Amino acid sequence: MAKKTHDTPMLDELEGGPWPSFVTGLKRLAKDNDMMVDLMGQLETSYRTRKGYWKGGTVGVFGYGGGVIPRFTELKDENGKPVYPDAAEFHTLRVQPPAGMHYDTKTLRKLCDIWEKHGSGLIAFHGQSGDIMFQGIRTDKVQDAFDELNENGFDLGGAGPALRTSMSCVGAARCELSCYDEARALREVINNNLDEMHRPALPYKFKFKFSGCPNDCVNSIQRSDFATIGTWRDNMQVNHQYSRAYFSAHGMTDLVNDVVARCPTKAIQVMKRGEADAKAGPQHSVAELDDELRLVIDNKDCVRCTHCLNVVRGGLLPGKQRGVTILVGGKGVLKIGSSMGTVIVPFMKLETDEDYEKLKELARSVLDFFAENALEHERVGETVDRIGLVNFLEALGLDVDPNMISEPRGNPYVRTDGWDAEVAKWQSRKKDAA
Numbered sequence: 001m002a003k004k005t006h007d008t009p010m011l012d013e014l015e016g017g018p019w020p021s022f023v024t025g026l027k028r029l030a031k032d033n034d035m036m037v038d039l040m041g042q043l044e045t046s047y048r049t050r051k052g053y054w055k056g057g058t059v060g061v062f063g064y065g066g067g068v069i070p071r072f073t074e075l076k077d078e079n080g081k082p083v084y085p086d087a088a089e090f091h092t093l094r095v096q097p098p099a100g101m102h103y104d105t106k107t108l109r110k111l112c113d114i115w116e117k118h119g120s121g122l123i124a125f126h127g128q129s130g131d132i133m134f135q136g137i138r139t140d141k142v143q144d145a146f147d148e149l150n151e152n153g154f155d156l157g158g159a160g161p162a163l164r165t166s167m168s169c170v171g172a173a174r175c176e177l178s179c180y181d182e183a184r185a186l187r188e189v190i191n192n193n194l195d196e197m198h199r200p201a202l203p204y205k206f207k208f209k210f211s212g213c214p215n216d217c218v219n220s221i222q223r224s225d226f227a228t229i230g231t232w233r234d235n236m237q238v239n240h241q242y243s244r245a246y247f248s249a250h251g252m253t254d255l256v257n258d259v260v261a262r263c264p265t266k267a268i269q270v271m272k273r274g275e276a277d278a279k280a281g282p283q284h285s286v287a288e289l290d291d292e293l294r295l296v297i298d299n300k301d302c303v304r305c306t307h308c309l310n311v312v313r314g315g316l317l318p319g320k321q322r323g324v325t326i327l328v329g330g331k332g333v334l335k336i337g338s339s340m341g342t343v344i345v346p347f348m349k350l351e352t353d354e355d356y357e358k359l360k361e362l363a364r365s366v367l368d369f370f371a372e373n374a375l376e377h378e379r380v381g382e383t384v385d386r387i388g389l390v391n392f393l394e395a396l397g398l399d400v401d402p403n404m405i406s407e408p409r410g411n412p413y414v415r416t417d418g419w420d421a422e423v424a425k426w427q428s429r430k431k432d433a434a
Helices: 009-013 022-030 034-049 105-118 139-151 182-191 194-198 240-260 273-279 307-311 353-373 380-387 389-396 419-433
Strands: 092-095 122-125 132-135 208-211 226-232 268-272 284-288 293-298 322-328 342-348
Touching: 009 022, 009 034, 022 034, 022 122, 092 139, 105 122, 105 139, 182 194, 182 208, 182 226, 182 353, 226 353, 240 268, 240 284, 240 293, 240 307, 268 273, 273 293, 322 353, 322 380, 342 353, 342 389, 353 380, 353 389, 380 389
Parallel strands: 208 226
Antiparallel strands: 092 132, 122 132, 226 322, 268 293, 284 293, 322 342
């Protein structure tokens, strides 16, 4: 039985709305945990004074330089003793999850048992970089908790100026839009660079993320330094049974309003069967809506936004020539504000062992460039912005490509004098790749 709880009128107010409250969870844990009782006391004080009382420090496990986020209380009485002693140390362990966030119930129960034994019992699935966040543990318990987690197959993730843990979408395991093996790509790249995660030595943090299709369900384009996005480079595939089922259930109004009108490049039309047969060429995908109507997609104008695939689910599918697009430089606010990733490789196959080796080599090259050239507390996107994209591509040995533009069909990063020769080289590379 935990000690008597503190009065928390302001926290109590957060339980009054229509939505579930984190306060309810904290109170449930506080019934049997003194650390959670005092945590709520300190949190109530912060709400009342509008001031945070946590400071950092140095806490870790043997052989690792990262993975633990230290938190010590600064809320002391006149004698210098913590006002809430059982929450005076409230460290967080960042732990790597399985790729794609796949767990069975036995594993989840084991994780909960370990954290209730050594820590507060408070767990967050997952942090922005994908970590399992074990929140609330004393310094003398950190090593014991890590040892037991490690015995059960789990390792610490990244913290500090280091490679961070990674995220991949559920992808090929559950989603028909997946264009590559996201889980394998994550494990290959991260396992190849674990030293940068466990022994922080970078100018600042660096994140990889892996999304199976342009829907980008793990927000890799705007939330990772190196984004790997599934895509395709041939014609969209169609399934007439599912496209007919969609049209039968939704009708022409929804088709026009939700699919045709929302195509950003106006690449979709509805045609009668005879007109579609006459006008549709090799670059078109034609899906049946009923015996007379056809949905016609001009693939040369498709920018892979994936909206129509989401709405006409199963009726429209990614093409057969699948691979990934690599973008670099996405992040939240820092020196130059929020930024999205810039394309550095428009298309790369990711099927064979050789393909995955190329991905690992590129990832390693970007990490090495970042480590050697970035300023302190600078993300790789800011480094690219500071030195210029052309210089970054030259350092990595990558060719300039027409797809590397700051906005679609708009302003290129590179000069256009001598462009005809560059276009000829690009078309030659594209032909060789096919």
